[in-house]
Amino acid sequence: MIIAMTAFALPKPITREEARTIFLGTAPTYQDVPGLLQKHYVLSEDGATAGGLYLWTSRAAAEAMYTDAWRAFVREKYGTDPTVTWFDSPVMVDNVAQKVLTY
Known part of the structure; x- marks a missing residue:
């Protein structure tokens, strides 16, 4: 599983x-x-930074999302450019399903 963390500093806190x-x-x-x-x-x-944590099936699927159009959407919506940080997640603990999953 791939985890992408996006973040952007807001022009003013919310x-x-x-x-x-x-x-x-x-x-x-x-x-x-x-x-x-x-x-x-x-x-x-402090309300000064927003973003998202995304869980993806693959890096290719994730990269299909983070296009120039997506970056423009974020820039227009929030007034700032986003960053994307990538993580590989080989093991996940799911306490709702009571399982440990591997990828």
């Missing part, structure tokens, strides 16, 4: 409630994306 409203507005964009297992929106405690 509250959790503001973030929730914004994130709910963009969430449908990520439904039914091929290879995307989960997306977790994140906001730093």
